[in-house]
Amino acid sequence: MNYKHLKSSDPEIYKLVRAETRRQASELTLIASENYAWPAVLEALASPLTNKYAEGYVGKRYYSGNKIIDKVETLAIERAKALFCAEHANVQALSGTPANLAIYSALCNYGDTILGLSLSHGGHLSHGHSVSASGKLYKFINYEVDQTSEQINFEKLRQLALENQPKIIVAGFSAYPRNIDWQKFRNICDEVGAYLLIDLSHTAGMVAAGVLPNPTNLADVVMMTTHKTLRGPRAAIVLCKLALAEKIDKAIFPGTQGGPHENTIAAVAVCLAEAQRPEFKTYAEQILANAKVMADELKNLSYHLVADGTDTHLLILDLSHKNINGREAENLLAIAGINTSRSTIPFDPLPPTKASGLRLGTAAITARGMKETEVKILVKMIDEILKANDKKLAKQKKAEIKELCKKFPVQ
Ligand SMILES: Cc1ncc(COP(=O)(O)O)c(C=O)c1O
Structure with a gap:
């Protein structure tokens, strides 16, 4: 979008709009409630x-x-x-x-x-x-x-x-x-x-x-x-x-x-x-296919998923038997440029501010054109970051996420 008027009328807001646009382009959102609005929207x-x-x-x-x-x-x-x-x-x-x-x-x-x-x-x-x-x-x-x-x-x-x-x-x-x-x-x-x-x-x-x-x-x-x-x-x-x-x-x-x-x-x-449009059906099918692969890959890495998987665009990773809670996992992944949202799990012993789960969704990455191959790469990265529970490693992964984002620009 051309922000000619915003730039001269309010340079502070202009700069923030540009910065947020860049952030969205260079980070990933696995937040299940988020997506990229169509350019026409x-x-x-x-x-x-x-x-x-x-x-x-x-x-x-x-x-x-x-x-x-x-x-x-x-x-x-x-x-x-x-x-x-x-x-x-x-x-x-x-x-x-x-x-x-x-x-x-x-x-x-x-x-x-x-x-x-x-x-x-x-x-x-x-x-x-x-x-x-x-x-x-x-x-x-x-x-x-x-x-x-x-x-x-x-x-x-x-x-x-x-x-x-x-x-x-x-x-x-x-x-x-x-x-x-x-x-x-x-x-x-x-x-x-x-x-x-x-x-x-x-x-x-x-x-x-x-x-x-x-x-x-x-x-x-x-x-x-x-x-x-x-x-x-x-x-x-x-x-x-x-x-x-x-x-x-x-x-x-x-x-x-x-x-x-x-x-x-x-x-x-x-x-x-x-x-x-027919293309939207293809998109919606791919959202579900990506979520399924994400669930299967996580299960192969011995994560428990709430309700044992997904039929939709979202899944909830149960971290209650891992060495990390939902908030810590959310913060760690955010350092790598992977945005997620902590989530309580049923009968959660932790309060919602910490939570034992992490909610992941595939609508936004699918809107960028990512498919099963990229989902597998992402799951591997998420697993490495959560297992290491180390901010330094999460920071190192940010460069890989940026590269992936460049290949799949926001459309
Ligand atoms: C099931 C459901 N209902 C209602 C809402 C509320 O929507 P809004 O944030 O637009 O008020 C949400 C938001 O995430 C939702 O997931």
Whole structure:
């Protein structure tokens, strides 16, 4: 991008933008929630659409001058509906957390009971953690994974639902590596009369590409962030049945937000157009193939993975029997230019600030064009660094990572 004006108007920010761009180019991200937005997405974000106030919805705005903006938002809505086979789409949510809060407010009253997976078992803060408004405003009850399989125990979940009669069950996670049996969630919701909210934030790209099952028809509401596997802007899409459309729309605007960010909505439309292309399916398949190889290679090196592997783009390395905790591993790898995120493992004896696990994801390295060969090189390097637990060695590896990055520029 040409930063001509930024350079002269604010040289300090200009320099930082350039420095961060260089950092992203010369380091790797295995952070499962990150990706590189498409160049066309960045251009849409930087467009004058940011200048327009468009409070309201298509054809019903509070200000004049929204004829073109209406076309932009309509494109985003229609593409989201088509890609995910949804009856209704709202593309105004600013991000995942506000979207979840809006959905809860649409479907529940404050204090109502909601079931969500515990954060330390793979859930998200906005699924009822006590530090989040979700946990303060609603009575969240956590379900957990099974201690042996480290996967959702549906019988226990069903019992919890029968005992507590929740208004909503939240399914969909931040650190859960296995495929989810969405139908089982639907069945439990039907039995107890709860809404099913599916949070597809992490796997939206693979679902859009058709390489993971699309659960939209089973859910009452689906929420997904657009900045992870979809390679879009920092935003969220909410899909729902027509019967809930008015409630959801009102909860987003005016319930919890004001003017929509139409430059971002244009960028959402752009990433959805990219996701319709055959090349995107190839990309999504490669994300999964890379994650599988990463899991197999780590297992060959006798690492334990939570739930024994992955069906998605992410895996969680269980370091509890190694000489290093999640935070130390994260810091050490960062010295080498490999960015990861520490993660609790189910029944973790350590607090989340330290954590016994390390979450790894393949969406971003795959976006740079890396395949199985590079994943094998990376796993070898990660293993060497973690085993040595030595900052000097990690520093030495930085040069190798830089070389690898040069061969696979951010696209
Ligand atoms: C499953 C899930 N839901 C919601 C969110 C929240 O998204 P945001 O950071 O955009 O608020 C995340 C973020 O990582 C997530 O993983």
